[in-house]
Amino acid sequence: MTDPKITQDFGFATRAIHAGAAPDAATGARNTPIHHSTSYVFDDAEHAASLFNLQTFGFIYSRLTNPTVAVLEERIANLEGGRAACAAGSGHAAQFLVFFTLLEPGDHFVASRNLYGGSITQFGTSFKKLGWHCDFADPLDPETFRAAIKETSKAIFIESVSNPSSVIGDIDAIASIAQEAGIPLIVDNTMATPYLFNPIKYGADIVTHSTTKYLNGHGNSMGGVIVEAGKFDWAQNDKFPSMTSPDDAYHGLTFYETFGDFGFTMRARAVALRDFGPALSPTNAFMTLTGIETLPLRMDRHVANAEAVATWLEDHPAIAWVSYAGLRSSPSFKHKNKYFRQGCGSVFTFGVKGGFDAGIRLVEGCTLLSHLANVGDTRSLILHPASTTHRQLTEKQQIAAGAGPDVVRISVGIETVSDIIADLEQALSKT
Numbered sequence: 122m123t124d125p126k127i128t129q130d131f132g133f134a135t136r137a138i139h140a141g142a143a144p145d146a147a148t149g150a151r152n153t154p155i156h157h158s159t160s161y162v163f164d165d166a167e168h169a170a171s172l173f174n175l176q177t178f179g180f181i182y183s184r185l186t187n188p189t190v191a192v193l194e195e196r197i198a199n200l201e202g203g204r205a206a207c208a209a210g211s212g213h214a215a216q217f218l219v220f221f222t223l224l225e226p227g228d229h230f231v232a233s234r235n236l237y238g239g240s241i242t243q244f245g246t247s248f249k250k251l252g253w254h255c256d257f258a259d260p261l262d263p264e265t266f267r268a269a270i271k272e273t274s275k276a277i278f279i280e281s282v283s284n285p286s287s288v289i290g291d292i293d294a295i296a297s298i299a300q301e302a303g304i305p306l307i308v309d310n311t312m313a314t315p316y317l318f319n320p321i322k323y324g325a326d327i328v329t330h331s332t333t334k335y336l337n338g339h340g341n342s343m344g345g346v347i348v349e350a351g352k353f354d355w356a357q358n359d360k361f362p363s364m365t366s367p368d369d370a371y372h373g374l375t376f377y378e379t380f381g382d383f384g385f386t387m388r389a390r391a392v393a394l395r396d397f398g399p400a401l402s403p404t405n406a407f408m409t410l411t412g413i414e415t416l417p418l419r420m421d422r423h424v425a426n427a428e429a430v431a432t433w434l435e436d437h438p439a440i441a442w443v444s445y446a447g448l449r450s451s452p453s454f455k456h457k458n459k460y461f462r463q464g465c466g467s468v469f470t471f472g473v474k475g476g477f478d479a480g481i482r483l484v485e486g487c488t489l490l491s492h493l494a495n496v497g498d499t500r501s502l503i504l505h506p507a508s509t510t511h512r513q514l515t516e517k518q519q520i521a522a523g524a525g526p527d528v529v530r531i532s533v534g535i536e537t538v539s540d541i542i543a544d545l546e547q548a549l550s551k552t
């Protein structure tokens with residue numbers, strides 16, 4: 122028996138199970154083995170030299186490449202319709218690899234203001250220490266991205282559907298602005314997953330994921346990945362010297378010239394991952410591969426449950442507002458209909474009448490829903506940002522970040538939906 126080559130012609134559910142994986146050649150093991158080996162024996166000195174020179178593909182040392190991690194990379198590249206992928210130890214590590222590959226000290230990029238809170242801190246505070254500067258723009262008003270682009274701008278970064286407020290920008294328009302400026306569009310597709318949305322089809326040049334969330338889906342492993350579309354012309358201007366000028370550490374090799382449509386991934390791996398080291402563990406890659414096998418089933422249930430919970434909350438007398446792109450009342454609803462035909466995930470925010478204290482009483486009153494700081498688990502999760510993730514901020518900063526005193530974030534899981542609603546109902550009766 123030989124495994125079919127899993128091309129893009131196969132259906133999504135088939136690719137989610139098979140892409141990148143084949144029975145183990147040595148043992149016949151059908152599941153992908155967890156290769157807990159730091160290093161790999163060379164055939165001879167010449168083989169070793171060609172591996173180190175990036176002339177032959179193969180395994181050297183698991184900080185750079187690992188056979189289990191490689192299956193995950195190939196699977197996610199396939200699901201996103203990308204050319205190549207590089208995994209990292211977390212979503213934030215993946216973002217670091219992307220920006221280290223793109224930016225020089227003094228460079229700038231424009232990011233959506235509706236981002237995961239950790240990304241706002243990474244971009245707005247920690248990156249500054251490396252001389253990388255970021256301005257934030259409004260994804261519902263694409264012209265604000267154009268206005269924020271400067272001579273030193275090297276990328277635009279958005280989330281396809283944002284964590285936590287479920288904002289979907291005008292992705293086509295933002296992609297055109299990036300293209301006109303000659304800079305790549307990077308889309309964090311964590312909240313959508315490739316099942317609900319493929320950013321590359323709408324002009325993204327690089328896709329990032331925190332696989333920690335729905336891709337793993339069971340709240341058991343950190344991870345991140347970058348996927349390269351393979352369409353960006355790095356030589357169209359002089360903005361990307363790391364792609365277009367010779368690299369001394371590799372005997373003058375030029376990544377774009379040598380590797381073409383997967384040059385960005387090669388550079389991210391062979392320089393950023395090599396020198397900073399945030400590699401994904403093979404066990405985490407295995408857990409994530411196992412999670413991805415059921416991604417289509419889980420996402421359908423997440424979406425159905427989230428739509429039911431959001432609609433129920435919007436009608437509840439103790440609730441002031443609900444911010445979910447799947448609701449008619451959302452300013453993102455038209456973009457949801459244009460880009461997210463199969464639903465827009467299960468993370469959103471809502472406001473409790475009674476503000477800060479009522480928010481705390483709600484999260485403390487839940488019994489089935491877990492009060493914790495994660496999203497995209499099989500379990501339903503709930504958080505009151507103003508008293509937890511955003512508590513260091515002033516009230517004004519909290520409101521600007523979409524984490525005002527009354528805001529509650531929910532990640533609707535795949536339990537029986539009437540049980541989720543019943544738990545919210547009893548907890549709301551105590552607010």
Ligand SMILES: *Cc1c(COP(=O)(O)O)cnc(C)c1O
Nearest residue numbers: 211212213237284311331333344
């Ligand atoms: C969680 C998250 C990240 C960061 O990923 P980690 O795996 O926690 O490092 C980035 N973007 C989004 C949208 C996230 O939800």
